[in-house]
Amino acid sequence: MNKHKALKGAVAAFASVAALGAMAAPAYAADGTYSPNGKTVSELAKHGGAQRIASIGNEKAKNVILFLGDGMGDSEITVARDYLKGVNGHFEGLDAVGQPGALGDAKAGTGQYTTFSLGNGSKDSAVGKDGDGKLVANPNPGRITPVTDSSASGSSWATGTKTYNNAVDVDVYGNPQLNLFELAKASGKATGNVTTAEIQDATPAVLESHSTERSCYGPQGKTDGSSNDALKRCLANQLKENGGIGSISEQLLDTRADVTIGGGSKYFRQTVQGGEYKGKTVWEQAREMGFQTVENDPAAMNALQYKDNQPVLALMSDGNMPTKFNPSKATAKDPAKDANPTVCTPNADWLGNQGSSLKDMTKKALDLLNANPNGQKNGYFLQVEGASIDKQDHAGNACGQIGETDDFDQAIAYALKNVDLNNTLVIVTADHAHTSQILNAQPTYALSTVLKTADGENMVVSYGTAQDDSRDEDGGYNGGSMEHTGTQLRIAASGPGAQRVTGLTDQTDNFYTIAGALGLATSTEAQSALSADAEVKVNANDGAYTAEATGFNGDAVLSYELKDKATGKTLAASDSSTPVSGVRVKTAQTTGIALDGITEGGEYTLTVAGRQSGKTVSFDFQAPAQGSSANTKGNGGSKANGTIASGKAAQSTDRNALGTTGTAVLAIALAAALMAAVAMLIRTAKATRNEH
C-alpha cells in the first residue's frame, strides 16, 4: 500500500500563507511529490529561493525573540552542557526552549536547518575588485558555498534571501533586501538588538544595515577613529561621501531600533565623512538624532528608561565584550593533559561582574520594549546574540566558548521566566556550525584541550580545522583561525508557531517563520506594497530646500532626481552606480533629501523612487517667490518657508523586479503634482507614521 499521499489538510489549511510566499518554490510540489531538488544558483539567489517549507503556515505571535548563539552547533551545545551540567544535565534556558512540557503548555518544536551560502566561497574578504582595485559588488555570483559565514547566515534569516559570505542584507548582485527590523518598523512594532559582540558585527548588523562588505563598520572603516581605512573595508560607492547609503554604524542610526545594546563603541568615535553630520563623530550624530546613548557604562545601561522617541544605544565595550571565562588553549597531544585536566576559571574582566551580562542586557531590552507604546500595542521583535561562542571556537578556546554558552543560556532562562509564551514565540538557534569536537582521547592531528567536566570526568575537546598551521613553540593555538563547518544546525522554538521549525528547513525559512508569526510582509510583492502610500514633500526653509520622503516602507534605498523644468537639466540626483548608492530609507520615519540648485520662482520636476519597490513619486513644483504665501505664521522672514509641494506614489509602469539586476531604474511615470503654497512647516514636525 502506497501511503505517499498528496498533500491534503496541511496545504489547504495554510493556503493563505502559502500565497504570501508565492515567489518561493515550495519544497513540495502541488501534486504532493517530494523529490530531491538541487536548484540552480540563480534560483537559490532569489528572495525566498532556498525555502524548504513554504507550504507550512505560521501561527501569529505578538512578539518574537530570536536567541542566536553564534557558531553554536550541536557540538558546541554538547561541549558546554557536558562541562557545565554533566552529560545527563540540561541547560535551564537553552534546553527548555522546544522541549515539550518544560514550559507549561507552551507549544514546542525542534528541528534542523541547512546553512550554505552563495558566491565565491571566500570569507570575510572582498567580493570583487574593479580595474582600479576598488571593492565592487560580487562579480561571480554563480557559485555555491558549502560553509557559510555569519553575515550570509544573518542575511538569510533577516531577509529570506541567500547570499554570499561577507554580504549584509544584500543579495548576490548587491541589491539590498528588506530585513526584519525594517519590516517590523513598517508594521508599527518595537525592535531590539542585543549582542555581546561589536554591534557592527555581522549578526547584529543584519538588522541595522545593508552592506556589500561586512567590515564596513563605520564611516572610516574598522578603526577606532584614529585613522580612515574605509576604502579597504567598504565598497567605495556605499560611503556617504560618495553618495552611498553609509557604513553599518551610520545605517544603525537611520534604522533607529528602539533598543540597541552591544559592544563596538570605539567605531562610534569615528568621524562622519559626508552628509548632514559630516565632521561630527558618530556618537555626536546619534545624540543629535535623539538617541539615549551609553558608552562603556554598565550602571548607566541599567538605569536607562523608556523615553518617547529617544531610542536606546548602549555600547558597553570598545570592541567585543570580555568573555565570562578565562581562555584555555588548545595544544598538541600530550599525556600530561589527561593527568591534569583543565578547569575553567572566571574572567575578572567579564562585564557581568559589573551588571552587564547578556542576561542583564536582555532584561533591560525586555523592560524597554515592554514599556514602549508600540511594543505594548503592536508587539516587538528582539534578537539576542551570544556572539563569542563563535569567536572563542575560532580561537581554539574551549573555556571561552563554554562560558559564553553559559552566559547565553542564562539570558534565555531569564526571558522564559518573563515573557508570555501564549503570545511570544521564542526561538533558539545558531547561525552556522563550528569546529570543536568531543572525543574520549586526544587526537594526533588536531589540537585539543582536556577538560574536567561537572561529572568529574575528562572530556577532550578537539580543534583541527585551521587552514594555516598556527601552533606556537608549545604546540598550542597561535591565532590562526579554526573554521566554521557546514553541518546542519539545531533550531528550537516555544510559543505560537513553534511547529514551523520541525523537520529539515533552511536558514532562509527562519525569516518566513519570524516574519510570518509577526504578520510582516514576506513576499516581494507584499514588501513592495509597503511603499504604496509613499509621499514626498518639498519644504523650504530660508532658501534651503529639502525633499521629505515618508511611507517608503518597502524600500531600503531611494533614488531621486531634480530637474530644471525649463532647461531639462538635472540639478541634483542620487548616485546610482551601485545598488548601495543613493539615499538610505529611514523606515517608518521621514527620510530627508537635500535639494540643491533651486532658485526662487523656478519650476522643477522632482522624482523620488524606491529602488526596491519601484514605487515612484514624481511631481512638478515652483519654488515660491520671496515673501510668498508659503510663509508660515510665526516664521515671517523674507524667504519662503514650509511645504511648498508634495506628491504621492504611482505604480511604476517599468517596475524593477527585486533581485534581478544590480541597478534600479528611475521610473518616469508622473503623479499629479501639487504646486506651491501649502502652508505647513513640517521641517521639524513629527512624522505621521510610527517612528519607533
Add this chain to the structure above:
Amino acid sequence: MNKHKALKGAVAAFASVAALGAMAAPAYAADGTYSPNGKTVSELAKHGGAQRIASIGNEKAKNVILFLGDGMGDSEITVARDYLKGVNGHFEGLDAVGQPGALGDAKAGTGQYTTFSLGNGSKDSAVGKDGDGKLVANPNPGRITPVTDSSASGSSWATGTKTYNNAVDVDVYGNPQLNLFELAKASGKATGNVTTAEIQDATPAVLESHSTERSCYGPQGKTDGSSNDALKRCLANQLKENGGIGSISEQLLDTRADVTIGGGSKYFRQTVQGGEYKGKTVWEQAREMGFQTVENDPAAMNALQYKDNQPVLALMSDGNMPTKFNPSKATAKDPAKDANPTVCTPNADWLGNQGSSLKDMTKKALDLLNANPNGQKNGYFLQVEGASIDKQDHAGNACGQIGETDDFDQAIAYALKNVDLNNTLVIVTADHAHTSQILNAQPTYALSTVLKTADGENMVVSYGTAQDDSRDEDGGYNGGSMEHTGTQLRIAASGPGAQRVTGLTDQTDNFYTIAGALGLATSTEAQSALSADAEVKVNANDGAYTAEATGFNGDAVLSYELKDKATGKTLAASDSSTPVSGVRVKTAQTTGIALDGITEGGEYTLTVAGRQSGKTVSFDFQAPAQGSSANTKGNGGSKANGTIASGKAAQSTDRNALGTTGTAVLAIALAAALMAAVAMLIRTAKATRNEH
C-alpha cells in the same frame, strides 16, 4: 509575569504511561521545576535512569521501524546530502521522515538526543580482567564516558539502560537487560533485523544477545571458523562450554527473530563448543533449529517466502557487505586536490548490483513480516541499519560514507512508500556522531578529501580525530581509526507517537518511545511480570530427562538446580558465577534444560528461576519406574516417556532486583508439585505460546 508553570495537561494526560516508567526519575520533577540535573553514575546506570522525557506519553502504533544510520551524525547527513543532492536538495527518505507535510498527514517530529555512555571510557576492549587474565565483567563502573561506541548506544535504545562501551544488552554490572526483540516476542509480535554489517556487529547484536564483550561473535570468537580465539573475545563464563549463555551468533538462534538479514556468514562456519549442538557448525545448528538459511546468495534471499515456524536467516557476505561507492582516501593538505576534486565511483562489488541493496533487504523483511500471522495480528518491530556510514567514517573514506548514506536513504524511501503511517511509527536516527566535517578550504592539521558535489562545487570533508598518526608515505589515511564524537544527535519520526522525539531526549528514551508505542513492558516491574505465568515440565524420553521451561518472558537467563530429595545432593545445576552464566531463555518459546543424574524411581526437587524476574518454579517429582503409566501410546518402549511432572511460578520472597548485583539468588519457595504420570509427550510438540 512568570510563565514557568507547573506541569499540567501533559503530565495528567500521560500519568498512566509515566506510571509504567516509575523506576525512572522524570526529567521534570512533580512540582514542575526544571533545573539542571547531572545524576550520579549509579543513578544513570539503572534501567531507565538516564531518561529525559519519562513524563511524555506514547501514542500506540501497531508496527515500529527503526532506521539506524550507524555513525550518521548531522555532519555525515549533510556531507552526503551536499554531495548527492546539492546543498538545497533533500533525501527522498531520510529527510522525509519527521518532515511535516512530506508524508501526507502523518504525524511528524524531530529532535536531538544525548549519547554518552558509562564505564571506563575504553572502546571495543576488555572491560576488565581477573587475576588469571580472563575477561570479567566491568570492574570499574563508576565513570561517565562522553563518547559512546555502537554497543553502548545500541544497548541504550534496545533496553533503556545506559551501559559501558563494549557492552551488549548488559548493564554496567554485567546483568542482562531485556531488549526490544525479547519484549516484542513476549507480546506476540513479529521481529526483523536487517543490516549491511556483520549480523554480530554491535547494532544488530543488541536485538539478539546479551554479551559482556561485543566481539564475542561466535562460539570460537571473531574468526572464520579456522581457529578459536573465543577466550580473547568473550568473557569465559559466557561461553556455552563453560555453562554460559553463549556467543552472539548462538544467542541469535535462541532469540529466533522472524527475519534476520545481514553479513557475517563466516562466523556461522564456526564450530559450536558446548551444549546440544556441540561439534556442529552454527549454520548446521540454525538449520536443525528450523531456520530457512541463505549464505551469500542474493537470488536465494530474494526468493525467500514466509513459512510457519521457519524464521529467515540470510547472511549475504562473509563479513561486512561491500560499500556502494569505491573508497576515497583522506590525505594531507595539497592544492592539487582543489584543482582535481574527487568524484565518487560505483563499486562493482556492491551487492546491490546483485539484488541485495539495503532497500532490497528491507523490502524482503517487510514482505516476510507482512506475511507473518503474528505480524498481521500483533504487529512487528523491524530494525534496519545502514552500518558502514560509521565504518567508512572511521576509515576517512568520504565516498564510502556517502554511498552508504545513499543506500540507507533508499531503504527508508522504500519503506515510506510501503507502510501505513497511520499505524506504523518510522524512526530515523543514528547511534553516535562521527568525525567528518564540512569545510570550505583544506585544513592543515587534519586529513581531507575535496569532493565535487552535485552542485558542481568543491566541498572539503575533513578527518582529524585519529589517536594515532596513521598517515602513509603519501600523507594519506593509513588505517588508524578516526573517532566517534560526542555531539548530540538528530532523531526524526513519522507516524503515531512521533511527537516523543521532539526536544532534547536521551538515547535511552528511544527504548521507551519504541516499546511504549508497541505496548511492550518498559518498567522493571512490568518486565518481571512477564514471567508470572512461567511453567516448567519434566519430560522423559527413553531414559533422558529434560526440563522444559515456558513463559519466562521477563527473563534473559535462567538458573536451575536439580537435587536428589533423599540425599539433598545437587545432581545438576547451572553455573552462576557471572550474570551471563546459566541457560539462555528462548523468549516465547520452550527453553530446554538437560537434566543429568536422574534414575528410575528416584525422587528429586527441581528449581528453575528467572534471573531477571526472580520468578521461580520449584517442585518435587519422582522419576517413573520402567514401564510405568507415563509411557505414551505409540511410544511403548521399555523406558518412561512424556511429561512426568510440572510446576508453575511462585513469586520469590527474595526477589533479586534487576541491576543491583551480579548474581541471581536461587529462590527456594516451592510450588505445589505435580507428580509423575501425565500422559502427554511434549518433547517435540509445538509450544503453546507465540513462537516467532
